[in-house]
Structure formats: C-alpha cells, structure tokens
Amino acid sequence: MKPLDLIKTPLYLAQLASGAKSFKKNPIIGSPWLNRHGLHTARLRSAESMADSRRRRLTHLVDSEDAESFARDGYVVRRNALPDDVFTRLRRQVEDHEFAAQEMLQGNAVTRFIPITRAMMDTHADLGAFVRGRLFQGLLRYVAAANADPINFIHTVFAEPARGPRDPQTLFHSDTFHATAKAWYFLSDVTEDGGPLTYVPGSHRMTPARLAWEHQQSLTARSDPNGHHAQGSFRVADEQLQELGYRAPVRIAVPANTLVVADTHGFHARAVSERPTTRLSLYGSLRRNPFLPWTGLDVFDLPGLSGRQAEIHDAINSWKARRGATGQPPVGLVRPLDPPRRWE
Structure with missing residues (x-):
C-alpha cells in the first residue's frame, strides 16, 4: 500500500459494506490475497442473499408473470405497454420539445441523456404518468430489490459504425457485483441489426461455475488493462459464456411501445450496430447499497428530493464540466x- 492508502484504510474497510466495486481504487477490494481467500465471492453471495430477501417483500409491486419471467431470465419484456393513443401522445411530448441535454462518446456511439425533471413530468402529463406509474416504477424497484427512487432520463443512442473504435458497451459485461436495475421504454423500434440490448438469460444468478469464474477474475482485476474490468464491471468473452453453462444470448429486438427492465448484474451488451442507427427511449436506473436489510428508507423519498435525482445529477455534471472534468458535457x-x- 502507498502511504496515502494507509491513511484511507478505514474508508476502504467501510466500503466493503457498500456497493463499492473498484478493484483498482480500493486496495482491499482489489487485494489478490484477500480475494484468494474468498473476499470477492463472499460479497457476491451476501449481496445475492440480501437481494433475494428484499425482493420477496416487493412482490406486490409487479404482476406474477413478470416476477416469473425475471426469476427465469433476469429481465422482463412488456410489449404494448401503453394504449396506442397514449403512446402517440407521450412520444410527441418527448420528440417535439427541446430539453437541456448531456452527451457522452464511447467508441463509435454517442449517448444523449436528458434528465427527466419534476417540472417536465408536471408539464408533460403522459410522460409524467408513465415514469411515475406502477409499471415503470414497480419493475425497476422489484428487479433492483430496492423500494427506492430511480434516476430517469430521456435516452438517445446514436450509433455510427464508421465513426471510430468499437463501443465498449458492445462487449458482454456485468455492471457490478450485485443486483441493479435498468429500464428502457422504447419510443422507437429496435431492430435486430440496430444494436439491441443483448442479454444472457439466467446470468443474473450465481452458479458454482460463475462463482469460480468471478473468483478467478478477482485475483487479477486490479491490474487488468481494460479499465472497466479493473473498476469492477467485469468483461466476459463469448466463449467463456459457453463454458459457464449459460443459455445462448438473446437479442431483445422489440417494437416501439415496449418496456424492457433488466438486472444488469447479469451479462449483457449492446449488440454491434451494422448500420447507422438512432434509438430513443425513456431510461431508468436503480442501484442501491446491496447490503441493506430494509427495502425502503430512501433519502430521495424525502419531501423536496423525490423525483429530483436526475436534475441533481445534471447540476453536479454541469459543475464538473465547468472544470473540464467530465466525459458527459x-x-x-x-x-x-x-x-x-x-461529436462530429
């Protein structure tokens, strides 16, 4: 350890009981010796057990068929999520108005994030009703195993195969070591060749083979040349997926007016776009401390904070941008x- 790391040791230790995942930034999480003796796999097992316990108390948030789909596959697909006339009005409310946005370039893809604020939801009634509604909120909270407030954006992905290097999101990966939910309510069709979400069914669950693979990755992750892998978002090769015994990846190509919610602890990727594509959705994300025994008690449920995560994120991101310290200006x-x- 470096001298500064010794001073930070209490913080590093405290992070073991949180969602901290970086093998590179935390020398305890990244310790080959500790992981050889089971630190990483113990966090995986404990996080999964806690998520199962919380999720059993959240079944009232979802329909039984959706709960069964999630248990089997790790994701839920709800086509025709809204009546046609409501969907048409919602899409117009999104597409026909200007909003403050941020953009991020990764490889050959640009992702635009437009924070969904309380003011936007109040002004655009159908947008607000959907984002605040039981279907969107219930599935996000159930899949994340947390009855907490998600962060929500209007989300546009512009894929340009000729723009630059491969988009890192097109490599199969797990976002983190514990259950975490992402939702996409698609306002445009997602075709087979248009970079659809691709998910490895059942990979949200730990198996003996998966635990052995995770253990092996934990021994070398801190020095891995792939920065995402070193930060705890493990990348996995296609041939390794077969060795782990999971089912074949599924491309979730769906028409507009479809809601997809997935546990991105499971292995997933954005399929490589074979042509220039633009994909528009309402996006939600929910990730909470995986070791909390309770389902609620979310700070963003407090008066004045509820529904404000996206605008708080936007304010922080803008503050960073003024100091030249963000990749999402x-x-x-x-x-x-x-x-x-x-990104021209």
Missing part, C-alpha cells in the same frame, strides 16, 4: 432526435 437545449452536438 452539457450540450444545451436540443430535441431528443436532433443530431449529436459535440
């Missing part, structure tokens, strides 16, 4: 389907 007011602003 603000780009001003845009319509969600306007061409990317900063």
